[in-house]
Amino acid sequence: MNHPTHTTLRSRRNWYIHSCYTSGDYKACLAAIEEELVACSGLCEYPIYCKGLIMRHQGKVNESLQYFQAATSLSPHNVLNLKQVARSLYLLGKHRAAVDVYEETTKLGFEDWEIWHNKGLCFTYLKDYEEAIDCFERANDVQRHDASYLQLGKIYCLQEDFKAALKTYQEAVDFSPQNSEILTTLGLVYLRLGENQKAFDHLGNSLAHDPLNPKTILAAGSIIQDNQDMDVALMKYRIAAVKTPNSAQLWNNIGMCFFGKNPPKYVAAVACLKRALYLDPFEWLISYNLGLVHLNKQQYASAFHFFSASINLNPNFAATYMYLAITLARLDDFDNSCAAYQKSIEINENESTTRLNYAITLFNNDEMERSREQFEIFERIFAESGEGEDEPDQEVLAQSAELREALKNEE
Amino acid sequence: MPSQIDPTWLALSRLRRRRFTSCISVCTSILSTSPYDKAVWSLKSQALSLEAYTDETEMEEEGVGEILLDDNAVATLPRPGTSLSAPRVNTSSMGIRPLSSSGRPSTGFSRPGSSSIRPMSGMTVDAAFKGPKPGTARPMTTLGREVRLGTASMENSGGKFIEVDKLDLRKYAGRPDLAVVLVDYLLQVEVNPRKALELCSEATQKANYKSWFWKRKLGQCYYKLGLYRDAEKQLRSSLKDTPMIMTYFDLTKVYLKLDIPNTALSLLLSAGEQFPMEPRILLGIARIYDMLGDIENSSAAYKKVLQIDASSVEAISCLASNSFYTDNPEISLRYYRRLLQMGLSSTELWSNLGLSCFHSSQFDMALSCFSKALQLSNETNEGDVWYNIGLTGVSIGDLALAYQAFKVAVSIDKNCAEAYANLGVLDLRKNDWESAQAMFEQAKSLAPFLFEPLYNLALLQWKRGNLEGAYENVKESLIIYPDHEESLALKKELMGSLMGLR
Missing domain, CATH: 1.25.40.10 (Tetratricopeptide repeat domain)
Structure with a gap:
């Protein structure tokens, strides 16, 4: 300190600026900063630094960058200034430049x-x-x-x-x-x-x-829903719906809850799913679910429409093709139905239900040979997968037994 | 003219048959021979004013000057739900139902006044001059409708019929039969409310302040001169003498001008008790509910209208759009079909029919409805039809069709902000961020009342790392829709970043 009086003069008001800043009184703080800047003709580090912080809090990132750069030129070896310059650069989306500044701070031997x-964020x-x-x-x-863990x-x-x-x-x-x-x-x-x-x-x-976190409720609700406890899941969703009335995922899940109820509430399910589709028309899963509901209600034309919309949006989901095939079979379009089954098998050839349904459709259209062929593949896959699983689906068992009988009688 | 018929009688008969032009010509020929025939004079002025008649029970479009320089509103910072400039925002419907340019949920019927932006809603001069549908119409000027009608009728009559300035109003006020005709002439043909006011005040004095007719006319004159409080006093007093339906409408208009819709509403409700079978009162009630954004009550009122007048187009179309936006497309389909059966056939109707058909799973009908709508369309509404086709494309997952349709919509109607916003979303799906951002910016500049493009823009900028722009846009989005959960979450996230907490 060569000029003690001089430095004291410069930092004389810093305590006041700091206390205004930390108590959130930005107006008083800015006024004090202005006074200081005039008194020192702009050559005071802390007020400029503080002004940069306030500007950033108010969303004026570009301005804040200028202030931090000014503070840096006054005191080029102060790591705090450099850190803020980098932070502002990061907030402005200039990530490469921000990384460079951070590297400079490490060069100064500070860690x-x-x-x-923040460097990690830039690299992300x-x-x-x-x-x-x-x-x-x-x-x-x-x-x-916590933040670093979350980012990692x-x-x-x-x-x-x-x-x-x-x-x-x-x-x-x-x-x-x-x-x-x-x-x-x-x-x-x-x-x-x-x-x-x-x-x-x-x-x-x-x-x-x-x-009350809607995201958590949605996830927990979906697990409850998977365990067939629809009423509890609906209770959970009701809490979330107050907070996020425009969430398509939420409406989708609510719709499927109504669909999964015993007996199913089709009208409520369709209404909720349509609301979901209105909110997010690009979500293929909602269209797929709507197709399922309509298929169950035996409204095959509507079901076809939703399945085809779902395929348009996501052409790589095997189950959609299978259900589309079932719908087409019900609409008496046998050729296209077969094509849809083939497409589904092409995507996922180890799905037993697809084979079973294919076999049933072929059987219904008097294609005994091909039906038998598909049924054999089904039995093979089913036997393989049945070992690891805890309990096979009752409906699949019943259907396959019936088809086995029918095929035998044909011989 | 058949010579055996008395010409005065002929004129009278023609007036009754509403053949005004021929009535006027008969009167003119009689008056050229006997200029002091009071009966003929009265007939001619009646014919002229009936010809120029404008239905003033309707709400009226507001001129630019009125919008910008309006200082009649009672409260400068009204509470929500008490003023037309601060309608009660039903936030749950905000993402569900599209907004009109005035920031209210759009209704099924485009009526004068409903689409104009209310004063004091923080509007700029630019927005006022754009009008409700930018680029399609000249903004209304003060007294716009009336001035034009006045000049048109003057040409028809071939020169001035009555020299208003030379009239001795005191003399006429003494003869109520002539004065009644004259005041209509002054208001409808001459559009001279100041002169009419003089006549009215003379006449009401002569009638010992007992005549409801003169008080009502006084109220109308004051209304036209912009003296709303005086108008209210006269109309109230007129209603006290003799309650008339038309007077109620006049008074409602005064209250709406003063921006106290709740008073107007209670007035109409009490009028409805006195005249329970009058559909126009119920329509008025429904309209005010609509303006206040109270969809439930307005639907109830429209339903009552239909019970009395089963072919009210306004009620049917509003109910249709309400049920469409409350997830009942099947019911709205029935309403629109009723409109069709009534003989209406317009682009808007067919396009709405198409949407209702589509959403109630009548896919085969939907596309033919849209093509019918396109056949009937002109350049002002063709863009909207294409926009709807684009939405249909999105719903069936045919995004290429959707993209093309939105592009066509934009090329026809350069101000279709919703189409720009949707193009932006489609661009986002293609990962074309630059183009998406441009589209959102365009939508934002065209329709500052939509929060969707603002939120999308903010989200996009946040993802691209431009936090400053994102913060600005999300703030604007929250001004329009303060309860938008996603915007709030994004703002919290941004605040965290800006404050340096994460």
Whole structure:
């Protein structure tokens, strides 16, 4: 300090600016900053820095970048300034430039969690996932944070490496067991891996902390729905519907709840599914579900329409073709029905129900030889898959037994 | 002219048969020989005013000047549901039902006034001059309708019939039979409410302030001069003397101008008790409910209208669109079919029929309805039909058809903001982010009352990493639709990023 009086003068009002800023009184803070800037003719670091922060809070990222750059030129070796410059660059979508600035801070020999974390975010946007994973792991080495875990897990999910994602989230839950967002995400990963019970445990845990989160409710509701407990699922969805009345997924699930009820409520199901389709016309699954409902109601023309719409949107789902084939068979269009079965088998040749339905359709149209052929394949696949499964579908068993009898009688 | 018939009688008969032009010519020829024949003079002025008659029970389109410089509203910051500029926003329907340019849920019937933007809704001069349908129509100027009608009728009569400035109004006020005719002439043909007001005040004095007719006319004159509080006083007093249906309509108009729709509503409801079989009162009630965004009550009122007048086009079409947007396309199909049976055939009707057919699973009918709609269309509504075809394309999953149809819609109607927004969404699906952003920007500039393009734009910018733009847009989206859950979530996320919490 060569000029003690001078420095004291510059930082004289910093305490006041800081206290205004931290108490959220931006108006007073900006006024004080203006005064200081005039008094020091713009050569004071902290007020400029503070002004940049306020500008960013108000959504003026570009302006904030200018202020931070000004602060940096006043004091080029202050890591705080550099960090904020990089942050503003990141918020403006200039990720490469932000990474460069972060690297500069590391060159200055400074290391903290935030730098690594933000650098990871930049790499995520730049789709350089390996680098990003490395950054987040380093961030966690310095100091563990929920945000880093969540980002890391997200990248693993993007790479479809669910095992690694699962491990990350489990670590995160160990680290902060109260965070409902992590619990929900962990539940969703379990759901994706098909471990419904574990998923449900975590989702339930998450609901205990945040009972109104629509995303969690939707996921938990779908598991309850899978267990055929439609009324409970509907209760859950009712809570979510208040918060997200425009969620297509929610309406879809509600519709399928009505459809799954015993006896099914077709009108309510169709109404809900149509609402869902209105909200998200590009979701092939809703069209597919609508097709199923109409098929069950024996409205084959409508069912055909929805299945074909679903295929238009997602041509790679084998079950849609199978149901389309059934619909076409009911509409007495045998040739096209066969073509649809073939297409379904082409996509997934190890689906037993497709073979069974194909065999039934062929049988009904007096194609005994081909029917027998498909039925044999069905029995083979069914026997193979039946070993691992806990209990085969009763309806499939009944239908296959009936067809076996019928085929025998034909001989 | 047949010579054996008395010409005065002939004129009278023609007036009764509403053949105004020939009646006027007979009167003119009689007056050229005997200019002081009071009976003929009265006949001619009746014929002239009937010819120029405008139905003033309807709501009227507001001129640009009135929209921008309106200072009649009672409250400057009205509570929701008490003013037409702050309709009660039924947020649950916001994502479900399209909005008109005034920010209200669109109704099934386009009527004067309903599509204009209310004053004080934060509107710019540009928006006022664009009018309800940008690019298709000149904005209304103050007294727009009346001024044009006035000049047209003057040409017909071939020069001035009555020299208004030279009239001794006091003399006429003493003769009620002539004064009644004259006041109509002054209001309808001359469009001179100031002179009419003089006559009315003389006449009401002569009638010892007892005549409901003169009070009503006084109220009308005050209304035209923009003195709404005076108009209200006269009309109220007229109603106290003799309740008349027409007076109720006049008073309703005054209240709507003052932007106190709830008072207008209670007035019409009490009128409805006095005249329970009058469909126009019920229609008025339904319209006000519509303007306030209260769809349930307006539907109930429209249904009552239909019980009295089974062929009210306005009621049927509004009920049809209501049931369409409440997931009952089968019922709306029946209403639209009824309109068709009544002999209506327009692009809009066929296009609505097509949509109703499509959504009630009558696929074979839907496409033929749309092609019929296209046959009947002109350049002002062809774009809308293509837009609907595009929506159908989206519903059947034929996105190529949808894209083409939206493109056609945009090429015909450059102001079809919804088509731009949907093109943006389709572009997003193709991962063409640049084009999608341009489309959303276009939709945003054309229709600042839609929240969907704003939200989509914000989401897109957020995904691309431009948080500043995203923040701006999501803020705007929330101004239009404060309860939009997705926008709120996005804003929270953005705030988190900007504050540096994650």
